[in-house]
Amino acid sequence: xxxxxxxxxxxxxxxxxxxxxxxxxxxxxxxxxxxxxxxxxxxxxxxxxxxxxxxxxxxxxxxxxxxxxxxxxxxxxxxxxxxxxxxxxxxxxxxxxxxxxxxxxxxxxxxxxxxxxxxxxxxxxxxxxxxxxxxxxxxxxxxxxxxxxxxxxxxxxxxxxxxxxxxxxxxxxxxxxxxxxxxxxxxxxxxxxxxxxxxxxxxxxxxxxxxxxxxxxxxxxxxxxxxxxxxxxxxxxxxxxxxxxxxxxxxxxxxxxxxxxxxxxxxxxxxxxxxxxxxxxxxxxxxxxxxxxxxxxxxxxxxxxxxxxxxxxxxxxxxxxxxxxxxxxxxxxxxxxxxxxxxxxxxxxxxxxxxxxxxxxxxxxxxxxxxxxxxxxxxxxxxxxxxxxxxxxxxxxxxxxxxxxxxxxxxxxxxxxxxxxxxxxxxxxxxxxxxxxxxxxxxxxxxxxxxxxxxxxxxxxxxxxxxxxxxxxxxxxxxxxxxxxxxxxxxxxxxxxxxxxxxxxxxxxxxxxxxxxxxxxxxxxxxxxxxxxxxxxxxxxxxxxxxxxxxxxxxxxxxxxxxxxxxxxxxxxxxxxxxxxxxxxxxxxxxxxxxxxxxxxxxxxxxxxxxxxxxxxxxxxxxxxxxxxxxxxxxxxxxxxxxxxxxxxxxxxxxxxxxxxxxxxxxxxxxxxxxxxxxxxxxxxxxxxxxxxxxxxxxxxxxxxxxxxxxxxxxxxxxxxxxxxxxxxxxxxxxxxxxxxxxxxxxxxxxxxxxx
Amino acid sequence: xxxxxxxxxxxxxxxxxxxxxxxxxxxxxxxxxxxxxxxxxxxxxxxxxxxxxxxxxxxxxxxxxxxxxxxxxxxxxxxxxxxxxxxxxxxxxxxxxxxxxxxxxxxxxxxxxxxxxxxxxxxxxxxxxxxxxxxxxxx
Numbered sequence: 001x002x003x004x005x006x007x008x009x010x011x012x013x014x015x016x017x018x019x020x021x022x023x024x025x026x027x028x029x030x031x032x033x034x035x036x037x038x039x040x041x042x043x044x045x046x047x048x049x050x051x052x053x054x055x056x057x058x059x060x061x062x063x064x065x066x067x068x069x070x071x072x073x074x075x076x077x078x079x080x081x082x083x084x085x086x087x088x089x090x091x092x093x094x095x096x097x098x099x100x101x102x103x104x105x106x107x108x109x110x111x112x113x114x115x116x117x118x119x120x121x122x123x124x125x126x127x128x129x130x131x132x133x134x135x136x137x138x139x140x141x142x143x144x145x146x147x148x149x150x151x152x153x154x155x156x157x158x159x160x161x162x163x164x165x166x167x168x169x170x171x172x173x174x175x176x177x178x179x180x181x182x183x184x185x186x187x188x189x190x191x192x193x194x195x196x197x198x199x200x201x202x203x204x205x206x207x208x209x210x211x212x213x214x215x216x217x218x219x220x221x222x223x224x225x226x227x228x229x230x231x232x233x234x235x236x237x238x239x240x241x242x243x244x245x246x247x248x249x250x251x252x253x254x255x256x257x258x259x260x261x262x263x264x265x266x267x268x269x270x271x272x273x274x275x276x277x278x279x280x281x282x283x284x285x286x287x288x289x290x291x292x293x294x295x296x297x298x299x300x301x302x303x304x305x306x307x308x309x310x311x312x313x314x315x316x317x318x319x320x321x322x323x324x325x326x327x328x329x330x331x332x333x334x335x336x337x338x339x340x341x342x343x344x345x346x347x348x349x350x351x352x353x354x355x356x357x358x359x360x361x362x363x364x365x366x367x368x369x370x371x372x373x374x375x376x377x378x379x380x381x382x383x384x385x386x387x388x389x390x391x392x393x394x395x396x397x398x399x400x401x402x403x404x405x406x407x408x409x410x411x412x413x414x415x416x417x418x419x420x421x422x423x424x425x426x427x428x429x430x431x432x433x434x435x436x437x438x439x440x441x442x443x444x445x446x447x448x449x450x451x452x453x454x455x456x457x458x459x460x461x462x463x464x465x466x467x468x469x470x471x472x473x474x475x476x477x478x479x480x481x482x483x484x485x486x487x488x489x490x491x492x493x494x495x496x497x498x499x500x501x502x503x504x505x506x507x508x509x510x511x512x513x514x515x516x517x518x519x520x521x522x523x524x525x526x527x528x529x530x531x532x533x534x535x536x537x538x539x540x541x542x543x544x545x546x547x548x549x550x551x552x553x554x555x556x557x558x559x560x561x562x563x564x565x566x567x568x569x570x571x572x573x574x575x576x577x578x579x580x581x582x583x584x585x586x587x588x589x590x591x592x593x594x595x596x597x598x599x600x601x602x603x604x605x606x607x608x609x610x611x612x613x614x615x616x617x618x619x620x621x622x623x624x625x626x627x628x629x630x631x632x633x634x635x636x637x638x639x640x641x642x643x644x645x646x647x648x649x650x651x652x653x654x655x656x657x658x659x660x661x662x663x664x665x666x667x668x669x670x671x672x673x674x675x676x677x678x679x680x681x682x683x684x685x686x687x688x689x690x691x692x693x694x695x696x697x698x699x700x701x702x703x704x705x706x707x708x709x710x711x712x713x714x715x716x717x718x719x720x721x722x723x724x725x726x727x728x729x730x731x732x733x734x735x736x737x738x739x740x741x742x743x744x745x746x747x748x749x750x751x752x753x754x755x756x
Numbered sequence: 757x758x759x760x761x762x763x764x765x766x767x768x769x770x771x772x773x774x775x776x777x778x779x780x781x782x783x784x785x786x787x788x789x790x791x792x793x794x795x796x797x798x799x800x801x802x803x804x805x806x807x808x809x810x811x812x813x814x815x816x817x818x819x820x821x822x823x824x825x826x827x828x829x830x831x832x833x834x835x836x837x838x839x840x841x842x843x844x845x846x847x848x849x850x851x852x853x854x855x856x857x858x859x860x861x862x863x864x865x866x867x868x869x870x871x872x873x874x875x876x877x878x879x880x881x882x883x884x885x886x887x888x889x890x891x892x893x894x895x
Contacts, residue, residue, distance in 0.1 A: 066888055073880075074821060107818065211841050218837060220797060234888070238849045243890065245881035246847035248825070252874070253840050255829030258802035296825025332819065474797045479790055492787050498800050499785055503767035503774040504810045507826070509819060518765045522817055 074294030163194025201513030220475030258501025268307020303338020592646030604662025620695030
């Protein structure tokens with residue numbers, strides 16, 4: 001970038017922000033860059049004759065493409081469609097956000113609506129209305145979340161450790177994939193074993209080639225699949241190497257093997273694959289979703305998914321992603337609501353993207369939260385990743401919203417990782433697949449990511465993986481190996497997950513496992529009907545969500561002050577001399593200290609010893625030939641009043657007021673309380689040299705000079721977020737020690753080797 | 757009996773009615789039975805009856821399409837894996853060289869595996885693929 005002479009340099013600042021790595025595309029419907037509507041979108045319409053759909057969104061039956069034909073045959077209910085289609089779109093849109101209109105009524109209505117009509121309705125809602133409607137329309141009441149567990153080496157030890165960590169964090173589903181396709185079987189065994197640590201019920205999938213994925217499922221290692229992609233134009237579908245019939249067949253095949261399944265679709269896939277027909281993203285996705293309902297799948301993974309980044313380049317793209325999730329739940333599908341592929345480099349856009357889902361809830365808020373570090377994510381980085389996981393935990397706490405995750409204490413995290421590593425090593429040894437050394441295991445235990453491990457490499461993993469496949473090892477062999485080697489709990493947990501497929505209860509819409517029970521849209525239906533209904537945090541769940549680490553309480557503040565007390569005793573003595581009176585020496589400057597100063601509190605928020613602060617201030621005053629007098633006030637802890645009271649006692653009329661936390665002021669006796677001479681309000685960044693300067697300036701004012709005020713430079717740090725919790729607790733200690741009308745006391749201070 | 761929402765989860769409400777492919781009821785499928793060799797992977801397969809029960813439940817709660825899928829799945833339970841994969845492969849674009857390939861698969865499903873719903877479904881696909889010119893070579 002050249003330095004244009006007439007450029008406002010703020011633009012240069014903006015150039016440096018991560019946001020500028022994001023590219024934005026112009027709205028251009030002809031080339032497929034239109035979020036909600038395009039002139040090429042058809043007008044909603046339906047024709048029915050003899051109980052059959054004979055025209056659909058302006059296309060006559062003889063011109064139906066595969067998608068039209070499938071939707072006409074399997075999605076649309078000819079009995080209710082004419083009535084539903086005759087309704088005003090704006091009226092239906094209002095019903096979606098009307099808490100008095102029950103979800104079931106809207107779901108039945110959707111059975112008679114065409115893709116163009118569905119898109120027309122939701123495009124009338126603004127982002128807030130979409131989020132609200134989503135919260136009302138999603139199928140299951142309790143929200144959940146899904147995590148990715150992968151790594152750059154396909155290292156099974158790390159997969160087991162990370163799967164165990166993901167389970168501890170509360171993910172309801174764990175999804176893996178590979179860097180090297182051959183490693184699928186090893187990845188599947190490693191994650192299945194890791195996910196059996198601690199509790200049972202985390203569903204697991206191994207995303208791989210369609211035939212192989214089904215085989216791995218048949219061997220019992222996985223419990224769900226979600227990579228059954230569908231597309232909104234016929235040409236894209238064929239290029240994706242499938243048809244609605246082949247995908248519907250696959251859906252039945254998964255169910256026939258007792259494996260839970262959802263489809264994948266999302267805005268942008270047709271655009272990326274080059275056959276968008278100039279239609280809007282939302283309209284094409286509406287076709288995908290009608291198809292999916294027609295296929296009889298229980299749910300979908302949508303909301304852009306791989307197309308989310310390109311969708312986010314289009315005006316209204318993020319709102320479109322929300323709208324297509326709304327369509328999914330309106331069509332009564334379980335929704336794993338995207339928030340998956342990282343659509344932006346801007347952390348602000350990331351936070352904004354996740355918020356509506358966090359507060360509205362979703363069956364699976366992310367259809368792949370990166371539980372691992374970004375570079376270890378073999379799908380691609382997710383919207384939220386291992387790096388940002390704690391931010392997400394705090395967002396849950398901030399908004400008292402259940403994002404499906406639970407903070408894990410450090411000790412527990414290590415325990416479950418160790419257990420996962422040991423369990424998998426035992427299984428691989430017992431089955432004669434591989435032997436992990438103590439060093440390999442130790443490196444994985446503490447590793448944040450695969451850069452830090454000395455463990456299996458992809459080539460070794462390929463050998464293991466091919467052996468698992470070739471020898472026909474099944475989950476039964478793994479369960480036996482676990483039990484034989486003393487991992488009976490894990491064996492039991494793994495067996496319980498496989499047992500789910502016998503009844504098939506978890507094949508129903510929005511099914512997950514919580515506390516050993518299948519919970520789905522049938523036995524936990526979303527019953528939102530306004531405040532007080534729908535999902536609410538239970539007291540127990542609220543306690544879990546609140547349990548982030550490193551939380552301050554007053555006990556902690558007092559404990560840390562008690563430690564400083566011993567230290568300070570070696571540097572300073574305070575002797576109270578009796579009531580302080582106004583002085584008449586014009587060369588006197590009073591330093592007014594707060595009630596707890598040096599008695600209960602011993603260092604400033606910047607970490608300076610109070611003895612050092614007093615030392616530099618008094619030395620600076622003396623350096624000008626003046627006399628510092630230290631007075632403790634007990635009627636107030638407020639800086640301004642400490643300063644003004646000090647000034648009124650000072651023979652010079654100049655006083656300094658200082659609180660134990662380090663906030664300080666120079667005051668003059670005739671001024672209004674809040675109209676001081678100088679103020680250090682940012683104690684956490686106030687250094688000893690500033691206090692020394694304050695002492696010098698107070699002396700200068702007393703001598704009738706007008707010095708340059710001391711400025712504590714700030715770089716815009718969020719002082720409040722960093723310090724205010726501690727400050728409030730400290731200040732409460734000060735205010736507790738005040739009493740109305742208490743007289744000031746002269747204090748003799750004996751400094752013993754302080755900074756001066 | 758016809759199952760409804762009240763019978764769900766069926767494994768909880770009717771554990772004795774839920775049986776694996778070799779007739780073992782859920783309470784018999786224990787870790788010790790696995791370790792003894794009394795329970796094998798065969799006992800952990802879903803049955804057509806279980807899928808039909810889930811279809812009942814899905815229909816009862818207003819999800820007829822999901823129910824239909826469960827019934828197509830029930831048809832496929834007894835179909836060997838290689839046949840399932842062959843049928844899937846044949847349904848992908850350009851794999852079948854003519855309508856006849858698909859009709860032959862449908863016939864196989866109907867006669868050898870009593871998979872009537874699946875057979876109908878493949879026949880419908882054959883019609884559509886012919887109409888849309890999907891029998892073209894892809895690789």
